[in-house]
Amino acid sequence: MAAKPNKLAFLSMPAPASYVAGLGRGASGFTTRSDIGPAREGPSAEVIAEAQARRGEEPEIDPDQFQDPDNEYGLFAGTTYEADDEEADKIYDLVDQNMDARRRARREALENEELARHRAERPKIQQQFADLKRGLAVVTDEEWENIPEVGNLTRKKRKRDERSFVVPDSVIVGDRSKTEYESSLDTRQQESGGFETPAESGTLTNFVEMGQARDKILSLKLDQVSGNSTTSGLSTSVDPKGYLTSLDSVIIKTDAEIGDIKRARMLFDSLVKSNPKHSPGWIAAACLEEHAGRMVAARKIIKAGCEQCPKSEDVWLEAARLHNNDDAKVILANAVQHVGQSVKVWLAAADLEHDVKAKKRVLRKALEHIPNSVRLWKETVNLESSAADARILLSRAVEVIPLSVELWLALARLETPDKAKAVLNKARKAIPTSHEIWIAAGRLLEQEAYATDKPEEQREKELAVVDKTIEAGVRELRRHQVLLTREQWLKEAERCENEGSPRTCEAIVKATVAMDIEEEDRLDTWVGDAEAAEAKSNVGTARAILAYALRVFPDKKNLWRKAAALEKAHGTRESLDAILTRAVHHCPQAEVLWLMWAKEKWLAGDVPAAREVLERAFVANPESEQIWLAAVKLEAENKELGVARELLVRARTVADTERVSFHVPFHNLSPDELFIADLMKSAVFERQQGQTSTALETLATALKKYPKFAKLYMIQGQIHQSQNDFAAARASFAAGIRACPKEAALWILASRLEEADGKSIKARALLDKARLANPANDLLWAEAVGVEERSGGATQAKTVLARGLQECPSSGLLWSMAIWAESRPTRKARSADALRKAESDPMIEKARQWFERATSANPDLGDTWAWWLKFERQHGTSEHQEEVIRKCIAAEPHHSHVWQSVAKDIGNAGKSTKEILELVAGVLH
Known part of the structure; x- marks a missing residue:
């Protein structure tokens, strides 16, 4: 029989080469006193690296091994990071982002395709069993119980352990005692009906309790099988179908989070031990355990906190939050014994009650302890269902x-x-310093005035009492040294307006808007207040401020214009008509107010009323050019051509006025220029009616007397061009250029005439001369770029545009053209450059807020409105489009490159602002 191998023989075997005891635990060779002399050195670095390589560890890398020996702090430590470096870094980052964005879609598609192929070839285990897991949803309870127990399916022959051990005598004696039975019973019967039987340990056994426990365990198992179990009064249920799904909601904390929790636990434990009376420490420690999922520990900690800090309401509230509803009631009941004056504790106790009667009972008990708490009274009142209670x-x-x-x-x-x-x-008697009570009194009077149908005179009398009440309130508050600022009163007025009391709002404004203002600053201050209120949509407050200002300054026509503009934007036609009626009464010489009133009548479709307004305007201003021209326009638009022609003839005889016109485009013109304007209007009118010969005669007459007026040459040249008489048109534009070389529009019209005649080279030469006569003019550079683009020279157009940007670096028009000239991926970077160079220029096309800013900066630029409408048609809704059209009609733009070319076209004569806007938006590209 062969001898068994000695399992401990390896202890006498020689150690492998380079073996160092404990190296795997981080130890190395060391020397003791007995080793002095032939003591060996520790392993070399090569040996340690070789051992680490065998164990799969990565060698440590010295972070300083690649450091420049001559420069201890880095290669670029001596240099300065300037703004140019920062801009260069941003440009490189932008380039990287653009390059990454160009290839991102293709890269992600390849990655998704490779991942799908990899998962198809080597699916995960959960994917292989996905169909089986879905099948578990239809498994019944009986099938679930009939699943056999898992046995040993490895089919491997297990190695038997044939070792034997000596069994102690105590184990044998204990096993023998288990099979013995007592033959006698104790006569002492317990209250529960059982008998006490001495056991081996000397204790007594109650067989009745054992039987009850057995029945309880049996019922528990039966409940578990049925799907419901009740333990210690807590009802739970297990859904076998949703069990696997519920596992997804289990939060698994990472090692880092566990480490943070342990460190925080140590800190909080030290905090509460060193300062046990610090209630925030106990609360934080309990919240930490709650976050860690240890609710039992959290409740234990907060309980200790309540014992240590019984006067802290926050500890009691936190303890109530961490427990269930019934336990929280007990906790708060204990809390009121220690902090009975805490309103928060009583309110929390009331919130725990689900019955309204119970809530009332708790709150009334709270009022017994804290009768001076406003919050408790309010909560108690809110629970009452009837107004009487x-x-x-x-x-x-x-x-x-x-x-x-x-x-x-x-x-x-x-x-x-x-x-x-x-x-x-x-x-008011109890609290004489409260302005809220006076305002409430005013609102009550206003509400009573509008409560029932009353005659208008009686209602006005009652509303007048509101003004007197607020005025008396302000006076009484001053007597009691309550000095609210004007801004605070205006805020109260706005609040009254928002809450549906416009007359109280007006009364507050009347009584307080003139407070704390220097006399010379009143007008500007009130206008600013009105504009601020309108910006916050408090139209009633703004209207009241302007109404008060108009009573103080009834002769300020600009103030009347602001009031009319407010009514036009937010009021009704009746309110606007009332404002303009009062305006022309107080300022009869203000032609602009008459023209506004006549225009509103015309827009409302009441042409006879508009004629009547203009007739009254003639009486007040018999020599007003603007009123004459408005009358001509009114008659021409209503097809009364004979009357319009007669009015024009009469208007040309009136040229001795020296007043200042406020009607665009005749702004700040001298009397001679007003006469020219009349002639120009006459020529345009005749041209629109097809009387070109009459129009040319009128223009010739005007040019003989006023040869320096550029618009006359423009109209004359355009009439000749419309008749295809290029020679006469060229002569008109040439004469205009000689007379007015600084007028860029003349040069542009002359250039377009040459383009229309097929002479692009001559058009280009004219623009070169124009730029010499008018340096740094972005309109001329833009036209030159357009000539190159229309001639098919895209490269030359970019060159001209670059030269134009060098000469006009802040031109929004040229920057917008440069943006559109770029390819789509580079437009964003180009837009950033444009905003940096021309941030305040309204020609930059941006998103909706930029359009709004651009139109606010200069509402007279029609191209900006058209770009905005075009943007909203592509990206906005119909409501946004209607809003843009409405604002454009109110602004009535007249200028801009494309807008003027469309509006001045003879085919678009008589079209409204909305129609012109639609046409310009269609032309822009």
Whole structure:
């Protein structure tokens, strides 16, 4: 029989080469006193690296091994990071982002395709069993119970352990005692009906309790099989179908989070031990355990916190939060024994009650302890279902807390109007320094005035009482040294307007808007206040401020214009008509007010009323050019051509006025220029009616007397060009250029004439001369770029555009053209350059907010409105488009490159602003 191998023989075997005991645990060779002399050195670095390589460890890398020996702090430590370096870094980052964006879609598609192929070839285990897991949803309870137990399916022959051990005698004696039975019973019967039987340990066994326990365990197992179990009064249920799905909601904490929790636990433990009376420490420690999922530990900690800090309401509230509803009630009941004056504890106790009666009982108990708490009274009143009960409670509340404005106002709201007045009078006497009570009184009077149908005169008398009440309130508050600022009063006025009391708002403005203002600053201050209120959509406040300002300054036509603009934007036609009627009464010489009134009548479709307004305007301003021209336009638009022609003839005889016109495009013109304007209007009118010969005669007459007026040459050349008489048109434009070489529009028209005649080279030469005569003119550079683009020279167009940007670096027009000239991926970077160079230029096309800013900066640029409309058609909604059209009609733009070319076209004569806007938006590209 062969001898068994000695399993401990390896201890006498020689150690492998380079073996160092404990090296795997981080130890190395060391020397003791007995080893002095032939003591060996520790392993070399090569040996350690070789051992680490065999164990699969990565060698440590010295971070300083690649450091420049001559420069201890880095290669570029001596240099300065300047703005150019930062801009260069941003450019490189932008380039990297653009390059990455170009290839991102293709790269992600390849990655997704490779991942799908990899998963198809080597699916995960959970994917292989996905169909089986879905099948578990239909497994019944009986099938689930009939699943056999898992056995040993490895089919491997297990190695038997044939070792034997000596069994102690105590084990043998213990096993023998288990099979023995007592033959006698104890005669002492317990209250439960069992008998006490001595066991080996000397204790007594109650067989009745054992039987009850057995029955309880059996019922528990039966409940588990049926799907429901009840343990210690807690009802739980297990859904076998959703069990696997519920596992997804289990939060698995990472090692880092566990480490952070352990460190925080140590810190909080030290905190509460060193300062046990610090309640925030106990709360933080409990919240930490709650976050870690250890609710039992959290409750234990917060319980200790309640014992250590019984006077802290926050600890008791946190303890109530961490427990269930029933336990929380017990905790808060204990809390009120220690912090009975805590309103938060009583409110938390009331929130735990689900029955309204129970809530009332808790809150009334709280009021017994804290009768001066406004919040408790408010919560108690809110629980009352009837107004009568709430009124009784509030009556008691104002007796207990007479200085609470909220309770007085709440009581007044519940009373009838007559009793509410009495309540407010009592409140005013109790709290003479409260402005809220005076405002509430004014609102009550206003509400009473509008409560029923009354005659208008009686209602106005009652509303006049509102003004007197607010005025008296301001006076009384000053007497009691309550000095609210004008801004605070205006905020109260805005609040009244927002809450549906416009007359009280107006009364507050009347009584306080003139406070704390120097006399010379009143007008500017009031206009600024009105604009600020309108910006916040408080139209009533703005209207009241302007109305007060107009009573002080009735002769300021600009103030009347602002009031009319406010009514046009937010009011009705009737209110606008009333404002303009008063305006022309106080400022009869203000032609712009007459023209606004006539225009509004015309827009409303009441042409006879518009004629009547202009007739009254003639009486007040018999020599007004603008009123004459408005009358001509009114008659021409209504097809009364004979009357319009007669009015023009009469208007040309009136040229001795020296007044200043406010009507675009005749702004700040001299009398001679007004005469020229009349002639020009006549020529345009004749041209629109097809009387080109008459129009040319009129222009010739005007040019003989005023040869320096550029618009006359423009109209003359355009008439010749429309008749295909290029020679006459060229002569008109040439004469205009000689007379007015600084007029860029003349050069542009002359260039376009040559383009229309097929002479692009001559057009280019004209623009070169124009730029010499008018340096740094972006309109001329833009036209030159357009000539190159229309000639098919895209490369040359970019060159001209680059030269133009060098000469006009802040031109929004040229930057917008440069943006559109770039390819789509590079437009964003080009837009950033444009914003940096021409940030305040309204020609930059950006998103909706930029369009709004651009139109606010200069609402007269029609191209900006057209670009905005085009943008909203591509990216916005119909509501956005209508809003843009509405604002454009109100602004009435007249200038811009494309807008003027469309609006001045003879085919578009007589079209409205909306129609021109639609046409320009269609032309832009």
